Amino acid sequence: MEEFEVPPPSRINYLNAEYGLKSWLLTKDHKRIALLYLGSVTFFFFIGGIYAMLIRLELLTPQGDLLSSTTYNKVFTQHGIIMIFFFLIPAIPASLGNFLVPMMIGAKDLAFPRINLLSWYIYLLGGIITIYALLAGGVDTGWTFYAPYSTTFSNSYVLATGVGVFISGFSSILTGLNFIVTIHTMRAPGMTWFRMPLFMWAHYATALIMILGTPVVAITILLLAFERLAHVGIFDPAVGGDPVLFQHLFWFYSHPAVYIMILPAMGVISELIANFSRKNIFGYSFVAFSSLAIAIFGFLVWGHHMFVSSQSVYAGMIFSFLSFAVAIPSAIKVFNWTATLYKGSISYDTPMLYALGFIGLFTIGGMTGLFLAALAVDVHVTDTYFVVAHFHYIMVGGTLLAYLGGLHYWWPKISGRMYPEGWGRFSALVVFVGFNLTFLPQFVAGYLGMPRRYHAYAPEFQVFNVLSSAGASILGVGLLIPVIYLVWSMRYGKLAEANPWHLPGLEWRTSSPPPTENFKITPVVTWEAYEFAPPEELEVVGRFRRGQTAEGI
Amino acid sequence: MAEIYATGHEASHPALQHHFENMEQQREAGTLGMWVFLVTEMMFFGGMFFAYTLYRYQFPQAFASASNHLDLTLGAVNTAVLIFSSFTMAMAVYFTQLGRQQLQVLCLVLTIALGLTFLGIKAVEYHDKYVDSLIPGTLIPSRPFNPDVHKFHLLPGASIRNVEMFYWIYFAMTGMHALHMIIGVGLLSVLVYFSIHGRYSPEYHSPVEITGLYWHFVDIIWIFLFPLLYLLGRHLVHGG
Numbered sequence: 203m204e205e206f207e208v209p210p211p212s213r214i215n216y217l218n219a220e221y222g223l224k225s226w227l228l229t230k231d232h233k234r235i236a237l238l239y240l241g242s243v244t245f246f247f248f249i250g251g252i253y254a255m256l257i258r259l260e261l262l263t264p265q266g267d268l269l270s271s272t273t274y275n276k277v278f279t280q281h282g283i284i285m286i287f288f289f290l291i292p293a294i295p296a297s298l299g300n301f302l303v304p305m306m307i308g309a310k311d312l313a314f315p316r317i318n319l320l321s322w323y324i325y326l327l328g329g330i331i332t333i334y335a336l337l338a339g340g341v342d343t344g345w346t347f348y349a350p351y352s353t354t355f356s357n358s359y360v361l362a363t364g365v366g367v368f369i370s371g372f373s374s375i376l377t378g379l380n381f382i383v384t385i386h387t388m389r390a391p392g393m394t395w396f397r398m399p400l401f402m403w404a405h406y407a408t409a410l411i412m413i414l415g416t417p418v419v420a421i422t423i424l425l426l427a428f429e430r431l432a433h434v435g436i437f438d439p440a441v442g443g444d445p446v447l448f449q450h451l452f453w454f455y456s457h458p459a460v461y462i463m464i465l466p467a468m469g470v471i472s473e474l475i476a477n478f479s480r481k482n483i484f485g486y487s488f489v490a491f492s493s494l495a496i497a498i499f500g501f502l503v504w505g506h507h508m509f510v511s512s513q514s515v516y517a518g519m520i521f522s523f524l525s526f527a528v529a530i531p532s533a534i535k536v537f538n539w540t541a542t543l544y545k546g547s548i549s550y551d552t553p554m555l556y557a558l559g560f561i562g563l564f565t566i567g568g569m570t571g572l573f574l575a576a577l578a579v580d581v582h583v584t585d586t587y588f589v590v591a592h593f594h595y596i597m598v599g600g601t602l603l604a605y606l607g608g609l610h611y612w613w614p615k616i617s618g619r620m621y622p623e624g625w626g627r628f629s630a631l632v633v634f635v636g637f638n639l640t641f642l643p644q645f646v647a648g649y650l651g652m653p654r655r656y657h658a659y660a661p662e663f664q665v666f667n668v669l670s671s672a673g674a675s676i677l678g679v680g681l682l683i684p685v686i687y688l689v690w691s692m693r694y695g696k697l698a699e700a701n702p703w704h705l706p707g708l709e710w711r712t713s714s715p716p717p718t719e720n721f722k723i724t725p726v727v728t729w730e731a732y733e734f735a736p737p738e739e740l741e742v743v744g745r746f747r748r749g750q751t752a753e754g755i
Numbered sequence: 756m757a758e759i760y761a762t763g764h765e766a767s768h769p770a771l772q773h774h775f776e777n778m779e780q781q782r783e784a785g786t787l788g789m790w791v792f793l794v795t796e797m798m799f800f801g802g803m804f805f806a807y808t809l810y811r812y813q814f815p816q817a818f819a820s821a822s823n824h825l826d827l828t829l830g831a832v833n834t835a836v837l838i839f840s841s842f843t844m845a846m847a848v849y850f851t852q853l854g855r856q857q858l859q860v861l862c863l864v865l866t867i868a869l870g871l872t873f874l875g876i877k878a879v880e881y882h883d884k885y886v887d888s889l890i891p892g893t894l895i896p897s898r899p900f901n902p903d904v905h906k907f908h909l910l911p912g913a914s915i916r917n918v919e920m921f922y923w924i925y926f927a928m929t930g931m932h933a934l935h936m937i938i939g940v941g942l943l944s945v946l947v948y949f950s951i952h953g954r955y956s957p958e959y960h961s962p963v964e965i966t967g968l969y970w971h972f973v974d975i976i977w978i979f980l981f982p983l984l985y986l987l988g989r990h991l992v993h994g995g
Binding site: 312314315379380383387388416420425428432433436440442443451 | 772773774775776780783784787788791792794795796798799800801802803805806809810813814891892893894914916917919920923924926927
């Protein structure tokens with residue numbers, strides 16, 4: 203078949219197709235909704251960041267001098283709630299995922315565009331109610347809302363916060379539902395399951411967790427709210443209830459929720475590693491299925507949060523074993539990424555720096571997770587800074603770095619402009635250094651016995667805390683720089699080509715920024731996910747590979 | 756080249772949304788979407804079923820005593836009503852696929868009527884509980900949980916606190932179920948409106964089908980709730 207070219211792309215794209223506030227607030231375009239999410243998760247990230255700053259400031263000195271213990275309880279609780287429910291969970295799926303899931307499979311939009319918009323409004327409503335709770339007086343239960351403290355004893359705004367979290371959960375359910383249906387039914391001709399980029403597999407696995415886990419925490423928080431409101435009870439020991447039941451139901455979602463945060467990040471990293479090594483990913487199907495394995499195993503390990511919560515010792519042993527088992531698919535990914543780098547043609551652009559940082563930090567986070575999965579060690583470090591450091595290595599070192607890497611990588615596609623590469627590399631380095639300085643000392647402090655969730659601590663831990671607070675300020679600067687130059691680049695950045703990285707993925711085969719319908723003609727996919735063709739075959743916009751005919755559309 | 760841009764929508768049905776290639780794809784997406792949604796519903800109710808199972812195992816006497824106090828007749832009638840409504844719903848889908856518009860409207864209206872009957876009977880049951888002060892905690896602040904212990908056949912070893920917990924689980928589960936019924940009646944009313952205007956046809960019937968899936972699901976939840984809440988443990992009281 204002969205190749206043919208479609209006419210040069212018009213200047214109309216999804217950003218300038220329509221103007222005005224209404225065209226954004228009522229949009230059904232997944233790309234615009236992705237940007238709405240991008241803006242709102244960034245907003246919540248900075249609110250959560252302010253609380254993080256307060257925590258680090260308080261912990262500079264061993265005495266509880268800056269914040270009272272009550273205020274400190276609220277500050278760390280609110281840091282956790284905002285960061286987890288309103289940043290980490292939606293960050294990658296609802297912004298990058300929303301933008302890319304239809305594009306990577308050659309669809310015009312997600313299967314349910316209106317539901318997609320609805321999910322953003324639900325997210326916003328949940329967020330507003332939560333912010334109301336914070337302004338009205340805050341909440342001090344820890345992000346885990348453990349009963350009976352949350353149901354009976356806490357004098358803070360548990361109910362409003364619970365309602366906020368409950369509502370925002372539905373936005374996550376709807377996003378997951380949309381992704382699953384889209385991936386099943388909207389793939390372009392020739393886009394088989396095993397030709398999908400690994401980003402898609404990761405998002406499919408994430409969506410599974412979203413639809414299976416989130417409803418459970420929704421009903422749990424609803425029951426908790428009623429318990430607080432009307433003194434009914436299934437968690438309160440006063441009516442024969444079992445507070446540990448709350449922990450079971452809560453962690454049944456909230457442990458898999460960790461994988462909602464990390465799986466999309468892994469998807470981003472698979473893209474970055476393969477594309478910046480210009481090499482097919484090593485062991486495609488292993489990486490793809492390890493995402494599903496993590497999603498499935500992830501539902502069977504929640505009990506490792508409850509080794510000291512009166513859980514049966516046999517249950518503890520089984521949960522410990524399964525938690526070790528979930529490390530296997532994660533390790534498969536790390537090994538395969540590393541193997542992909544081998545003899546690759548690696549370029550150290552900003553996204554790749556974040557990806558390499560991710561591999562190192564995720565490995566540390568994962569390995570320390572094994573310490574915590576081991577029953578005896580866990581008893582020693584339960585509720586210490588060791589745990590805090592561990593999950594920040596996963597959530598910040600993992601998810602946040604992948605999010606930033608992905609944002610830079612797809613920025614030309616999203617905004618139509620290049621970000622300044624020099625500043626990008628510089629800030630990636632600052633983030634890496636700042637992050638490690640913040641959280642590495644916490645492993646030591648925690649292992650030596652510094653408990654979490656106190657505003658005062660024994661003086662011998664001060665050196666670790668000063669290091670940590672110093673690191674946090676570096677990290678803060680490192681995170682502020684990209685905000686500044688990304689916003690700057692939207693107006694002043696170099697105009698991006700359709701395919702600035704010269705990659706085979708479908709999202710690079712349409713103009714930057716894409717038109718509202720993504721592709722002028724429905725593409726027919728004849729290539730594998732990471733099939734690096736000679737650059738001349740990829741560079742031209744709208745030129746399709748051999749075999750693409752009008753009949754195939 | 757112009758015809759390339761117009762492809763995909765050659766024989767487009769007015770109900771075809773722009774981002775789908777054809778009606779078949781749109782129908783498939785809608786149906787799968789409802790199935791996925793029902794999975795989330797299962798997990799949502801699952802949390803409550805789990806709590807029920809746990810406490811039924813922990814407090815068998817209290818749960819049997821409280822369960823025995825529910826009105827078996829009203830529960831059984833409601834079960835029959837719901838099963839029959841599932842039948843009329845299935846017939847509504849069937850007649851839509853055949854293009855028999857009047858029968859389709861009739862079946863949808865019947866389904867709504869049966870759904871409302873169920874909710875009415877449920878309201879009578881709730882009212883009985885209200886009269887007996889069996890509404891747990893302070894859900895009704897003016898009438899906290901305070902049953903007449905003489906009217907209540909408490910099995911040995913049963914604590915009234917655990918009876919209260921049973922009633923909370925009962926109200927939480929049946930209340931959540933009733934909420935789903937109300938939403939279902941709302942959806943059906945929209946369907947009736949559109950089907951009177953002749954919107955659904957053998958070519959385009961997925962809204963009826965999808966709402967049917969939802970209706971059957973809500974029905975199935977009740978099929979589990981009825982034996983668990985009304986029937987299990989009756990032999991402990993009646994010595995059967």
